[in-house]
Amino acid sequence: MKKQKYDIEDRVPVALLLPLSLQHTFAMFGASVLVPIIFQIDPGIVLLMNGIGTLLFIVVTKGKAPAYLGSSFAFLGPAGLIIATLGFSYAQGAFVVTGFLGCILAWIIYKYGTDWIDIVLPPAAMGAVVALIGFELTSLTVQGGAIGANIMVEGAGFADVAVFLITLLTAVFGTVLFRGFFSTIPILIAIVAGYISAIFFNMVDFSPVLEAGLFTIPHFQLPQFDMGAIITMLPVLLVITSEHISHQVVTSNIVGRDLLKDPGLHRSIFADNFSTMLSGLVGGVPTTTYGENIGVMAVTGIYSVQVIGGAAIISIIMAFLGPLAALISTIPGNVIGGVTFLLYGMIGASGIRLLVDAKVDYSQSRNLILTSVVFTTGLSGLSISMGSIQLSGMVLASVVAVLVSLTFYIFEKLGLLNQ
Numbered sequence: 001m002k003k004q005k006y007d008i009e010d011r012v013p014v015a016l017l018l019p020l021s022l023q024h025t026f027a028m029f030g031a032s033v034l035v036p037i038i039f040q041i042d043p044g045i046v047l048l049m050n051g052i053g054t055l056l057f058i059v060v061t062k063g064k065a066p067a068y069l070g071s072s073f074a075f076l077g078p079a080g081l082i083i084a085t086l087g088f089s090y091a092q093g094a095f096v097v098t099g100f101l102g103c104i105l106a107w108i109i110y111k112y113g114t115d116w117i118d119i120v121l122p123p124a125a126m127g128a129v130v131a132l133i134g135f136e137l138t139s140l141t142v143q144g145g146a147i148g149a150n151i152m153v154e155g156a157g158f159a160d161v162a163v164f165l166i167t168l169l170t171a172v173f174g175t176v177l178f179r180g181f182f183s184t185i186p187i188l189i190a191i192v193a194g195y196i197s198a199i200f201f202n203m204v205d206f207s208p209v210l211e212a213g214l215f216t217i218p219h220f221q222l223p224q225f226d227m228g229a230i231i232t233m234l235p236v237l238l239v240i241t242s243e244h245i246s247h248q249v250v251t252s253n254i255v256g257r258d259l260l261k262d263p264g265l266h267r268s269i270f271a272d273n274f275s276t277m278l279s280g281l282v283g284g285v286p287t288t289t290y291g292e293n294i295g296v297m298a299v300t301g302i303y304s305v306q307v308i309g310g311a312a313i314i315s316i317i318m319a320f321l322g323p324l325a326a327l328i329s330t331i332p333g334n335v336i337g338g339v340t341f342l343l344y345g346m347i348g349a350s351g352i353r354l355l356v357d358a359k360v361d362y363s364q365s366r367n368l369i370l371t372s373v374v375f376t377t378g379l380s381g382l383s384i385s386m387g388s389i390q391l392s393g394m395v396l397a398s399v400v401a402v403l404v405s406l407t408f409y410i411f412e413k414l415g416l417l418n419q
Contacts (some may be wrong), residue, residue: 006184006304008066008255016184020302021310023188025318027292027339028070028311029328035071035285039079041088042283044218044319046071049284051315053275054308057289060271063305064263066297067251068312069275072288074239074395079285082229092223094233095280101237102273110266117245117260119409123358124367125401128374130246131351132394133291134344136378141341149337159201160334167194167338175299175342187296187339194335203332212322221283240288242398244272247289250350253357254294255303295343298350366408366417374401 006012012020028050036046053069061067075095082091121129142164144150149164170193174186182189198204245260248268252259259268268289276286293311297303318325355371362368378397385391391399411417 005301006307008064008257008303008305010304010306012302012304012306016181017307017310019185019188020300020304020307021314023185023191023300024068024293024296024308024311025314026191026328026331027187027296027343028068028290029331031073031290031292032070033329035073035076039083039088039091039285041285042219044216044325045220045283046279046285047315047325048218048319049275049279049282050287051312051319053279053287054312054315056275056278057268057271058305058309058312060274061263061267064257065248065251065259065268066255066303066305066308067247067268067289068293068308069272069287070290070292072240072276072286074236074243074288075233075286078232078236082232086226086229087224089221089224090226090229091233092221092280092283093225094229095286096223096277097225097230098233098237098240099273099275099277099280099286101234102240102276103270105237105241106266106270106273109269110264114260114265117265120402120405121242121245122367122370122405123355124360124370125374125405126246126249127351127355127358127360128371128378129242129351129394129398129401130250130354131348132374132378132397133243133246133250134295134347134349134351136393137291137344138341138348141337141344144333149334149341151334151337159203163194163198163201163203163332163334164338164341166197167191167335168341170194171299171339171342184300184302187299187343190339191331191335194338195331198332198335203334204330206330208326208329209323212326214322215320216322218319219283223280238399238402239395240272240286241269242402243394244269244289246398247291247294249354250347251289251294251297253350253354254298291347292340292343294350295340295346298346299343370401370404370408373404 032050033043036043050070057067057069079091082094140148142149142151150156150160151164167190171186171190174189178186248259272289279285279287360367374397377400378394383392384396
C-alpha cells in the first residue's frame with residue numbers, strides 16, 4: 001500500500017488537518033522561539049507574526065508555494081550588535097528597511113525575470129548551496145539546548161541518548177513502515193514517542209504550563225530608525241536572498257514543480273520580505289521560509305498549503321493561549337534534535353538530488369571547481385569578518401558561489417575558458 005499523498009492544491013480531510021498541521025508546528029517551534037529568546041523579547045509576538053506572515057505568503061503566492069515562515073537566524077549577528085548598542089527597537093527599524101529593500105528586489109525580478117539565477121548560481125553551485133543548508137544545520141541537532149539533543153555535550157547520560165534515539169528511530173522507521181493514516185504523520189508520532197519517553201526519564205518540567213496565564217497579549221512595540229544600524233544590517237539582504245532562492249529550489253524538487261516560474265520568484269521573495277517588514281513594524285523578528293518544514297514535506301509527501309495554513313493558525317492561537325505555547329515549549333531538545341537530525345539530512349539530500357536531476361557534467365572543470373569550492377567553504381569552518389558582519393558556513397559559501405560563478409561567466413564571454 002502506497003502512502004497517501006496530498007499535492008499543493010489538494011484539500012485535506014478535516015480529521016487529518018489538525019494532526020498534519022500540528023506536525024509542522026512542532027517541527028518549527030523550537031527554532032522559531034529560540035530567536036526571540038536570544039533577543040530577550042516576547043515569543044508571543046513572534047509566534048503571532050510567523051503565523052500572519054505565513055498566511056500572507058500563501059495569499060501572495062496564490063496558494064502555489066507551500067512554505068512556513070519562521071524566525072530567521074540570518075539576522076542574529078548584526079541584530080545582536082545593534083541591540084547591544086542601541087536597543088531592540090533600532091534593530092526593528094533595520095529589519096523594516098531590509099524587508100522593504102527586499103520588496104524592491106522582488107519588483108526588479110518581476111521586471112527583468114530570473115534568467116540571471118543560472119548565471120550567479122548555476123546548478124553546480126546551487127545544488128551544493130542547497131545541500132549545505134541541511135548539512136550545516138545538522139550540527140545543531142546534537143549541540144544541546146532548545147533545538148538540539150544533549151548527546152554530545154558534557155554530562156550527557158543514558159536518558160539523553162535514549163530519548164534522542166527513540167525519537168529518531170521512530171521517525172526513520174515510521175517513514176518507511178507506517179501505513180494509512182499513520183504514514184502521513186511519522187514526524188508527529190516520533191515527537192509524541194520521544195516526549196513520552198522524556199516524561200518517563202523525568203526530563204520534562206511542567207511548571208511553565210501550570211504557571212502560564214490562560215490568555216496572554218503579545219507585546220507590541222514600534223521601531224526606531226538609525227542609519228548606522230541600517231547599514232550594519234543591509235549585507236544580510238544578500239544572505240537571505242540566496243537562502244530564499246535555495247529554499248524555493250529545493251521545495252521545487254520535492255513537490256515536482258518549478259516554483260521560481262509559477263507562482264514566480266518575485267512573488268515568493270516579495271511575500272518573504274514583506275512579512276519581515278511587517279513583523280519589524282510591530283515588535284517581531286525577521287521571517288524566512290523554514291528548512292524544518294521543507295523537511296517535513298520531503299518525509300511525508302504532504303505538500304498541501306491548507307496544512308501549512310493550519311500550522312500558521314495554530315501559531316497565531318498559541319500567541320494568545322499561554323498554556324498551549326508553554327506545553328510545546330516543554331518538549332526537550334533531545335526530542336527536537338531527534339526529529340531535525342532526519343529533517344536536515346533530507347534537505348542535504350535534496351541538494352544532491354538537484355545536482356543529479358540537473359545532470360551536472362563534472363567532466364567540465366568549471367562545474368567540478370564550483371561544487372568543490374562551495375562545499376569546502378561551507379564545511380571548513382572558515383569565517384570572514386566584514387566590519388560588523390561575520391560570514392561563515394552556508395552564508396559565506398553562498399557569497400563565494402556567486403562571486404566564482406560570475407567570474408567564470410565573464411571568462412566564458414571573453415573566450416578565456418579552456419572548455
